[in-house]
Amino acid sequence: DTAVSQTPKYLVTQMGNDKSIKCEQNLGHDTMYWYKQDSKKFLKIMFSYNNKELIINETVPNRFSPKSPDKAHLNLHINSLELGDSAVYFCASRYTGGTNEQFFGPGTRLTVL
Amino acid sequence: QKEVEQDPGPLSVPEGAIVSLNCTYSNSAFQYFMWYRQYSRKGPELLMYTYSSGNKEDGRFTAQVDKSSKYISLFIRDSQPSDSATYLCALAHDKIIFGKGTRLHILP
Numbered sequence: 001d002t003a004v005s006q007t008p009k010y011l012v013t014q015m016g017n018d019k020s021i022k023c024e025q026n027l028g029h030d031t032m033y034w035y036k037q038d039s040k041k042f043l044k045i046m047f048s049y050n051n052k053e054l055i056i057n058e059t060v061p062n063r064f065s066p067k068s069p070d071k072a073h074l075n076l077h078i079n080s081l082e083l084g085d086s087a088v089y090f091c092a093s094r095y096t097g098g099t100n101e102q103f104f105g106p107g108t109r110l111t112v113l
Numbered sequence: 114q115k116e117v118e119q120d121p122g123p124l125s126v127p128e129g130a131i132v133s134l135n136c137t138y139s140n141s142a143f144q145y146f147m148w149y150r151q152y153s154r155k156g157p158e159l160l161m162y163t164y165s166s167g168n169k170e171d172g173r174f175t176a177q178v179d180k181s182s183k184y185i186s187l188f189i190r191d192s193q194p195s196d197s198a199t200y201l202c203a204l205a206h207d208k209i210i211f212g213k214g215t216r217l218h219i220l221p
Binding site: 045 | 121145147151154155156157158159162199201203205208209211213214216
C-alpha cells in the first residue's frame with residue numbers, strides 16, 4: 001500500500017530516556033515533516049526536510065534531532081525525555097511540485113512517565 | 114493576533130443538520146486554503162482544497178473562502194454520524210499553518 005508509515009505506534013517511557021520514532025513514505029514525495037499534536041489537538045509543525053535538507057526548524061528544544069537518511073525517510077530522535085514531550089507525533093509528506101496537500105502518517109503516541 | 118483562529122468546539126448537532134465550521138486568519142499572504150478531517154486516533158486527511166475566493170463543492174461538502182474578510186468556512190449538508198471528527202483548517206503560503214481544529218459530534 002502507498003502510504004506514510006510510522007513506527008512505533010505507541011511509545012511509553014520514563015523521563016530522562018532517549019527514544020526514536022521512524023517515518024517512511026513510499027509516495028515519491030520530496031518533502032517530509034514532523035508535527036506535534038498536544039492533548040488539545042493543536043497540530044504544530046516541528047521540522048521539515050526537502051530532499052534530505054532541513055528547511056523548517058521551528059522553536060523546538062535541541063533535545064529533538066531529526067535525521068533524513070534519504071528522501072523517503074525522516075526519523076526523529078528525542079534525548080532526555082520530559083513529561084511535556086507526551087503527545088502524538090505525526091509524520092507527513094508532500095510533493096512540492098503538486099498541491100499543498102500533505103499526507104499524514106497514523107501518528108506515534110508518546111507517553112512520558 | 115494569532116495567524117489562524119478556529120473555535121475548538123465541541124460542536125454537537127443532530128443528524129441531518131447543516132454544519133458550518135469556520136476559521137479566520139490575519140495574514141493576507143495565505144494563498145491556499147484547506148480543510149483536513151481527523152478521526153480519533155488517526156492522522157489528518159485532506160478533505161477540501163481551494164486557492165481562490167469563492168465556493169468549491171464536493172458532494173455534501175462546500176468550502177468557502179472570503180479573502181477580503183480573511184474568513185474561510187466548511188459546510189456539511191445532511192450531516193451523518195460518520196462525519197463526527199475533528200476538522201482542521203489549514204492555510205499555506207511559504208509554509209502551512211493549521212488551525213486548532215473543531216471537534217464535531219453528529220448525534221444520531
